Amino acid sequence: MKTANFRSGEMATGDASVKVALVTGASTGIGRQIAGRLARAGYRVFGTSRQPAAESLDGFAMLPLDVTSNESAVACVQTVLAHAGRLDILVNNAGVEFLGAAEEASIEEARWAFETNFFGVMRMTQAVLPHMRARRQGVIVCISSLAGLGGAPFQGIYIATKHALEGYIESLWYEVEPLGVRVALVEPGFFRSEIGQRKRLPARTIPDYAADRARVFARWERLLADSPDPAPVAETVLAICDGRSTRLRHLVGRETRLSRFKLVVPEWLVRRRIRRLFGLEDPPRRRLK
Numbered sequence: 001m002k003t004a005n006f007r008s009g010e011m012a013t014g015d016a017s018v019k020v021a022l023v024t025g026a027s028t029g030i031g032r033q034i035a036g037r038l039a040r041a042g043y044r045v046f047g048t049s050r051q052p053a054a055e056s057l058d059g060f061a062m063l064p065l066d067v068t069s070n071e072s073a074v075a076c077v078q079t080v081l082a083h084a085g086r087l088d089i090l091v092n093n094a095g096v097e098f099l100g101a102a103e104e105a106s107i108e109e110a111r112w113a114f115e116t117n118f119f120g121v122m123r124m125t126q127a128v129l130p131h132m133r134a135r136r137q138g139v140i141v142c143i144s145s146l147a148g149l150g151g152a153p154f155q156g157i158y159i160a161t162k163h164a165l166e167g168y169i170e171s172l173w174y175e176v177e178p179l180g181v182r183v184a185l186v187e188p189g190f191f192r193s194e195i196g197q198r199k200r201l202p203a204r205t206i207p208d209y210a211a212d213r214a215r216v217f218a219r220w221e222r223l224l225a226d227s228p229d230p231a232p233v234a235e236t237v238l239a240i241c242d243g244r245s246t247r248l249r250h251l252v253g254r255e256t257r258l259s260r261f262k263l264v265v266p267e268w269l270v271r272r273r274i275r276r277l278f279g280l281e282d283p284p285r286r287r288l289k
């Protein structure tokens with residue numbers, strides 16, 4: 001795959017006043033919207049895919065990247081630096097979904113989700129930080145999820161990956177902020193993308209969970225099918241990149257009401273609201289033995 005600068009055929013370092021952004025997982029969904037929005041706002045954008053179908057897409061260059069590989073992560077960042085001479089913004093967007101009961105997931109299946117959603121972010125973050133620290137500037141935006149802020153049925157592994165990401169990035173904030181590097185988390189609710197078609201399910205299922213699993217999967221598919229275009233997520237990322245927002249956390253989407261609701265109501269009411277969101281009945285009250 002050739003890695004020329006695809007923006008107006010410029011080569012090497014380009015215009016020093018133009019900020020350079022790298023968006024992982026920009027072939028579809030939320031990442032594609034983010035990369036396109038940043039390109040329209042005047043950033044020089046490199047998007048990625050494990051198998052780019054073309055050298056460019058929606059006004060941004062495409063590079064090969066598999067975030068589950070150390071070599072691929074380092075090579076991708078080096079390619080951007082070789083072509084643009086600098087990297088101002090990393091958007092860690094690439095992610096995968098694993099649905100199933102917490103007990104059903106094998107360790108290998110959980111590792112598969114963590115390799116992309118958590119270790120992928122870690123690899124890319126560590127690959128760009130030496131450059132950003134040296135320049136005492138840079139922005140790292142991570143696409144987490146509302147799933148990074150609380151539990152929900154039959155999504156435990158995906159939710160665990162996003163909680164790990166939240167903890168890692170919040171901790172990183174204390175360390176790199178004094179060195180001039182800003183980090184931010186974006187927590188979208190449901191938005192239209194290809195994540196539903198690409199999701200993985202456990203190889204082993206347990207009959208006790210069958211009825212609730214079927215209800216939750218059906219509701220999850222419907223929430224995703226009815227979800228809006230991810231443009232608001234891209235606008236939020238743009239606001240972070242151009243400094244209009246310097247907050248750590250950014251909730252986006254209609255389900256974000258749930259997070260605010262959590263702050264003001266008792267826990268049992270939150271659980272009931274989440275069960276209802278995913279089509280589950282309240283369990284029968286059991287007496288303690």
Ligand SMILES: NC(=O)c1ccc[n+]([C@@H]2O[C@H](COP(=O)([O-])OP(=O)(O)OC[C@H]3O[C@@H](n4cnc5c(N)ncnc54)[C@H](OP(=O)(O)O)[C@@H]3O)[C@@H](O)[C@H]2O)c1
Binds near residue numbers: 048068094144187195
């Ligand atoms: N859609 C939602 O409702 C929603 C809600 C909250 C959070 N999110 C988060 O938003 C992010 C984007 O997801 P999406 O919904 O837009 O899903 P999507 O349409 O399936 O896009 C996922 C992107 O990640 C890339 N990707 C997957 N595995 C990769 C790997 N190992 N290395 C590099 N790239 C990889 C894919 O690119 P290739 O297959 O071309 O390599 C694709 O471009 C994820 O982090 C997801 O958890 C989504």
